[in-house]
Amino acid sequence: MEDYLEFNRRRWDESVGIHVNSETGFYRLAEFRAGEDILGPIESSEIGDVAGKRALHLQCHFGLDTLCLARRGAHATGYDFSSEAIAAARALSDETGIAATFVEGDVYTAPSRIDGAFDMVYVTWGAINWLPDIVRWAEVVAHFLAPGGMLYLLESHPAALALDQDEAGRLVPSFPYFHGSEPIIMEETETYTGDTVKLTNAKSYEWIHPLSAIINGLVGAGLTIDFLNEHSRIAWPMFPCMVEAGRGMYELPPEVPSLPLAFSLKASFPS
Numbered sequence: 355m356e357d358y359l360e361f362n363r364r365r366w367d368e369s370v371g372i373h374v375n376s377e378t379g380f381y382r383l384a385e386f387r388a389g390e391d392i393l394g395p396i397e398s399s400e401i402g403d404v405a406g407k408r409a410l411h412l413q414c415h416f417g418l419d420t421l422c423l424a425r426r427g428a429h430a431t432g433y434d435f436s437s438e439a440i441a442a443a444r445a446l447s448d449e450t451g452i453a454a455t456f457v458e459g460d461v462y463t464a465p466s467r468i469d470g471a472f473d474m475v476y477v478t479w480g481a482i483n484w485l486p487d488i489v490r491w492a493e494v495v496a497h498f499l500a501p502g503g504m505l506y507l508l509e510s511h512p513a514a515l516a517l518d519q520d521e522a523g524r525l526v527p528s529f530p531y532f533h534g535s536e537p538i539i540m541e542e543t544e545t546y547t548g549d550t551v552k553l554t555n556a557k558s559y560e561w562i563h564p565l566s567a568i569i570n571g572l573v574g575a576g577l578t579i580d581f582l583n584e585h586s587r588i589a590w591p592m593f594p595c596m597v598e599a600g601r602g603m604y605e606l607p608p609e610v611p612s613l614p615l616a617f618s619l620k621a622s623f624p625s
């Protein structure tokens with residue numbers, strides 16, 4: 355495998371500027387700057403009260419959710435391997451006066467870059483698909499959890515990630531659900547925000563982690579699963595046929611039988 359980390363990092367460094375300056379309103383930055391709590395509807399209803407909690411947001415991108423958690427009273431730390439993302443997150447923190455800590459680095463090196471334990475590790479939307487080893491990821495999560503602490507994970511459903519829309523508009527199996535350690539190599543010249551700016555770093559490496567691998571990884575790392583939910587809405591138009599479902603969410607049109615598009619889970623570390 356070529357150096358997946360470098361390809362992915364270059365793609366993300368380039369994406370940050372497009373996302374921060376997005377003309378589609380995808381990230382709801384204007385609402386955030388105006389003081390609105392823009393955490394999505396699923397995570398809002400599932401994370402509970404975070405006030406006073408130490409929260410670690412892994413793969414925080416340019417820090418929007420990290421700052422939303424901080425606005426809700428959490429002592430929030432955001433972590434991401436993109437220097438552009440971390441710079442943009444710090445700038446947004448300074449601009450809005452919402453205090454949070456931002457640290458740069460690869461997920462797997464986080465234990466050597468961040469000190470201390472956390473009451474919550476928060477990972478959402480489009481994060482674990484960039485990581486080759488879900489067992490090592492679960493170990494990193496467990497490393498940071500204080501006794502009684504919890505992981506909140508909200509992600510695209512791996513069964514949906516294995517599908518794509520064909521030219522006739524049907525959703526068909528297109529990527530292997532069980533593909534082991536070999537990455538899926540993608541070439542996409544635009545990001546998911548709907549902006550038409552072209553990426554020069556089009557190539558990326560991704561992994562589909564089966565639901566069982568994610569859950570068994572967490573259990574193997576010593577966590578207990580408190581809930582697992584499946585959702586028919588997702589935070590971006592995963593397939594061209596999808597329709598807006600309100601509050602920044604998308605769903606399949608009524609003529610398509612329902613499918614799990616996302617899942618969320620809470621897992622906790624013994625007290």
Ligand SMILES: C[S@@+](CC[C@H](N)C(=O)[O-])C[C@H]1O[C@@H](n2cnc3c(N)ncnc32)[C@H](O)[C@@H]1O
Pocket residue numbers: 362366367413414415416417418419420433434435436439459460461462478479480481484485
């Ligand atoms: C789709 S974004 C996640 C967005 C997130 N839901 C949020 O709160 O905005 C994926 C993020 O993962 C980061 N990333 C990808 N691979 C990584 C790695 N190996 N280590 C750390 N961050 C990584 C990217 O830089 C990017 O910011």
